[in-house]
Amino acid sequence: MGWKLLVENSFDDYHLLTTHATWLDYLKSSGVEIKRPEKGHVLPSHGLGKDLGNGHGTTDNVNFRGRPVAAWIPIYGDAARPELERIRAELVQRLGESRAKRVADTNRNLVVFPNLVLLDGSSVSVRSFQPTAPDRMRVRAWALGPVEESPLARQVRLDSFLTFYGPGGFATPDDIEALESVQIGLGAYKEVQWSPLSRGIAKEGEQLNTDEAHLRAFWVQWDKLMRAA
Amino acid sequence: MKEIGRAQVEDFLYHEAALLDAWRLDEWLELLTEEATYRVPSNDRPDSDPKSALFTIADDIRRIRARVTRLKDPHAHAESPRSRTRRLISNVRIVEQNPLLVEANFVIYRFRGNEDVRQYVGRYRFTLETRDGRFRIKSREAFLDAMELASLGTVSFIL
Numbered sequence: 001m002g003w004k005l006l007v008e009n010s011f012d013d014y015h016l017l018t019t020h021a022t023w024l025d026y027l028k029s030s031g032v033e034i035k036r037p038e039k040g041h042v043l044p045s046h047g048l049g050k051d052l053g054n055g056h057g058t059t060d061n062v063n064f065r066g067r068p069v070a071a072w073i074p075i076y077g078d079a080a081r082p083e084l085e086r087i088r089a090e091l092v093q094r095l096g097e098s099r100a101k102r103v104a105d106t107n108r109n110l111v112v113f114p115n116l117v118l119l120d121g122s123s124v125s126v127r128s129f130q131p132t133a134p135d136r137m138r139v140r141a142w143a144l145g146p147v148e149e150s151p152l153a154r155q156v157r158l159d160s161f162l163t164f165y166g167p168g169g170f171a172t173p174d175d176i177e178a179l180e181s182v183q184i185g186l187g188a189y190k191e192v193q194w195s196p197l198s199r200g201i202a203k204e205g206e207q208l209n210t211d212e213a214h215l216r217a218f219w220v221q222w223d224k225l226m227r228a229a
Numbered sequence: 230m231k232e233i234g235r236a237q238v239e240d241f242l243y244h245e246a247a248l249l250d251a252w253r254l255d256e257w258l259e260l261l262t263e264e265a266t267y268r269v270p271s272n273d274r275p276d277s278d279p280k281s282a283l284f285t286i287a288d289d290i291r292r293i294r295a296r297v298t299r300l301k302d303p304h305a306h307a308e309s310p311r312s313r314t315r316r317l318i319s320n321v322r323i324v325e326q327n328p329l330l331v332e333a334n335f336v337i338y339r340f341r342g343n344e345d346v347r348q349y350v351g352r353y354r355f356t357l358e359t360r361d362g363r364f365r366i367k368s369r370e371a372f373l374d375a376m377e378l379a380s381l382g383t384v385s386f387i388l
């Protein structure tokens with residue numbers, strides 16, 4: 001499956017609790033409040049998985065993990081608090097209350113079919129990947145920030161990036177480990193022919209970020225294109 | 230003040246390397262000062278400031294301690310099972326006496342599971358403090374020579 005595993009990983013939220021248990025522990029021990037999931041939920045906040053058509057898809061989540069743009073958590077440090085409040089006030093003034101809330105208090109991971117990802121989580125990262133062999137790929141990732149940000153806002157954004165993303169982050173290396181382990185497991189494809197992606201398949205209406213409707217939409221599109229080829 | 234000699238610094242660096250290779254991470258933490266930093270800069274801008282440029286790792290002492298907590302947790306999947314590392318340190322130079330600035334070359338061979346060896350080659354830069362006749366690390370930077378990590382994968386263990 002190679003690169004397609006990274007697509008799944010990039011906008012699947014179901015793996016957060018298990019793959020990133022140590023990252024969640026880090027948030028908790030740093031004073032970030034992690035609520036108990038509500039009934040029917042796996043994660044501390046409500047979030048959706050959306051099929052955007054043609055294989056594109058996104059999560060759309062109420063944020064609980066802090067956002068360098070304007071949702072302060074203790075990891076950012078006390079000195080950053082007034083700066084984030086200033087940014088939020090500017091957002092409200094420019095965009096109005098509800099749009100500002102959308103920017104500051106929701107987060108999403110968006111897949112542009114087939115291999116471009118916008119991770120709007122602990123910071124904004126753009127990720128793209130190319131297969132170099134059936135079981136290898138080259139991944140490139142960028143940190144995205146506003147040109148006009150203040151030095152303090154930039155510091156918070158870059159620092160927050162490193163808490164999660166990148167080869168030395170507290171989360172991405174565990175994703176890579178999962179991808180590599182699954183790839184090895186897939187070597188048994190002759191004995192085990194299916195990788196089930198059935199979460200939420202019997203549901204009507206709303207699909208959660210921890211369901212797999214948006215992942216299935218990616219695979220359906222891939223399958224359609226491959227069959228046509 | 231008496232000048233610090235290279236052999237003393239080498240002994241210290243070898244001791245640190247032994248602790249890291251043995252994953253005696255709590256003892257390793259005791260080698261750090263309360264304000265210690267651990268950084269792995271991006272190798273195309275090695276002298277950047279982490280406040281304004283993206284690093285691979287830019288830990289303050291709190292993040293270093295959190296990193297050790299994470300590495301000791303069996304749920305840190307990237308290091309569970311742990312990497313087996315062997316670090317060779319050479320070309321140790323005292324660059325400055327006060328503050329005590331030390332540079333050295335390193336090669337870290339990393340084995341994990343049945344994977345082929347991964348080789349992390351680069352240069353260390355340490356700022357050391359002497360207190361009560363012992364060294365403490367104020368800052369440690371690891372500059373990797375590889376242009377991109379690519380087949381090295383991650384730097385989930387402490388370089």
